[in-house]
Amino acid sequence: MSAETPETPTGSPRLSVLVPVAAGSAEGGLAIVESLLKQDFDDWELIVVGPDEVAVPEALANRTMLVRLDRGCTLAEALGAGMAKASGEFLTILGADSILDPTALGAVCAEMDAQTDVVYSDEVIAGAEFKKPDFSAERLRSQFYLGSLAAYRTSALRAIGGVRPGFDGAEEYDLALRATRAARKVAHLDSTLVESGTRPIAHGWGTPESAAMEATRRVIDDHLRATGGGVVEQVRRSGVHRTRRNVEGNPLVSIVIPTRGDRATIGGVDRCMVVEAVRGIVERSSYTNVEFVVVIDDVAPADVREALRRVAGERLTLVEWSRPFNFSEKVNLGVLRSRGDYVVLLNDDVDVISESWIEPMLALAQRPRAGLVGAMLYFEDDTIQHAGHAYYRLDVTHIGLNSERGAAGPWGAFLLEREVAGVTCACALVRRDVFIEAGGLSTLLPGNFNDVDLCMKLATLGYQSYWTPFAELYHFESKSRDSRVARSEIDVAWGRWESHFWRSPFWPTDPHERFAREASE
C-alpha cells in the first residue's frame, strides 16, 4: 500500500471523509464527488482508499489524499490505512455512491461539541426515508441503524483500536457498537442528510454473504458479552437481527392485576376475565417464580375469588377494594402489597401467548436505569394494539396500532427490542423500587394516561422505557372497563407533558403513517 498526497493540507481539518473503493467498483467514477463539491462547509479533507484507476477531479485535488490499495486488500485493511492518514478531528466513512445534502458535512461538525464522540443523521436508503430514533443502545444490538452518515471523533476511534480485522462484511457495525459503547455522548441529527447507495460499502470486497452474516453474529455476540450478556438467536439478511438479553438470577416477580371480576365474551366463549388471565399465566408461563396480587372490587362475585384461589393457590394475594374506581390507586395498592423486587402491571383483560413472556421483559428491566418495559399486545382479531407508545404533534397513541400480526413494521421496528418513550401499563414490567420512586401511577389520572404519565415521570428521573416483541399477549382492550376519557385527565396529562407530545425521541415520525418500507425476511 502506498500513499500520495497531491497537496498536503495545512493545519488539521475539522472532518476527514474516508471513502474506501473496492477494486473494479469505480469504473464510472465516484458518485459521491459531485455532492462533495456542493458542500457549504469547507473545513474537511477527503481520503480515498482505492485501486490505481481511482481518480478525483481537479477541484478536490488540494484536499484529497489517495491511498493506493494492494490487490486482495480487505475492507478492514483499507479503512485502517485511511484512518492512519486522517488528520481531521472527526472522521466519517462514506460509500463511493453516497449522495450528500449540501449542508451535510457542516451540520455534522456543528453537532460535534466537546462531549460528543459520535453523531449520525437520518437518511434515504434505496429511495425510502429512514427517520431514525435518538440513540438507542438496545436497538443497535439488533440493527445497525446509524447508517451511512455516522461521524466519529478520530481520537476516540484510535482509542478503541480502530477497525478490527476478522469481521469481514460487518466492519462498520463492529466499529459502531464499539465506538458508541465507549462514547461519552452520541448525537442524532434529526435531518435527512444523505442518500446512501443501494449496496453496502462491504459489497464488492469479495466477502461471501454467509461469511458476512457469521461475522455479524460474532460482532453482536462480542457486544452482548461486553454489555451484560445476551444471546444472538438469529442473524437475518434484512439487517434486523433477533437478539435478547439474559435474565440475571431468578427473582420473584409480582403480577399485580386490578379487577372488578367482570365477565366478557371472547371468541364466542363467556369467561371471567381475571380468572382466565391468571389461568393462562399459571398454565403457560415458563417463568414460574411469580406471585399474583389481585386487587378486587368488593362488589365482585364471590365465586371469582374462589376460582382465583383454585387456579393460583398459595401464590395468590387477594386485596379487597371498596373505594370508588381509580385504576391508579388500585395498582399502587397492589404494588405495595407485593413482595417481589419486580412487578408486572397487568390488566385483567389479557391472555398470554408466548410462554416466555416474562423473561424478555425482566431481562430489559434489569438493565441499568431501566424504567418500564412493555410487551407486544394484540387485539382479539390478531391485529397489533401496542408496540410501544408514540407522541406526535400532540397525539398520544400506540405504535403499530391495527397493523397485521407478523408485520415487520417500518425498518423492522416490530421485530426488535428497542427504546421507547413509553409503554402501556396493560402489561408492563418494572422494578418495584423504581415504580415507587416515581410516585407510582398518578391518582389524578384514575382511568387514562396514567401509563404515559408514569413513563414521563420516570424519564425525568433518568429511567429509560423499553419495549420487546418477544413478550406477546392478547389484550381484549376495554372489555372490562369504561373506556371514556375524563376532561380532567386530559388537563392533567397535557398540563404536565404537552411539550413532550410533539415528538417522540425514539419514534420521530407520525405513528399512523403507512410504512414507507418494511424490513423483509
Place this chain on the structure above:
Amino acid sequence: MRCATWCNPHPDRWSRSLRDSLDGARAGDRAGLRALGTLRGVARERGTDGSLTEREIQLELRQMALVDRVLGLEAEVARLRANVPPGLSARDEIERLQAELRSIYGPRTRAIGATVVRVLRARRAARAK
C-alpha cells in the same frame, strides 16, 4: 434541525432540581415532610416475608401521591417556561405552581434555592460589569 443525545434525552434542569429538592425536603423539619423523607425508608423496612403493615402501606400511599404531585408540578412549570417569553397569564400560573412547590419543599430547600439565586445574581452582575 433538532439534535438529541442518548445521555439524557430530556436534559431538563428540573429533573436534577427535583432530586435536589426532594433530598432537601427529606432533610426538612416539618412533620409533613417527614413522610416524604421516609419514602425509601419504608421500602427498606419490609418484614421478613417482604410485606408491609397496613399502617406502612397507608403512609407509603400518601408519600407516593406527594412525590407524584411534586413531579407533576415540576413538569407543569417546565412546560410553561418552555414558552419563552412566557405571557402574563403563564407567569402568574408559574408563580402559583412554584408557591405550591415551595409549600411542599419546605424552609430548608427554600434556603438552598435562595443561595443559588444569590450566586446567579452575583455572576450576572459580574458579567454586566
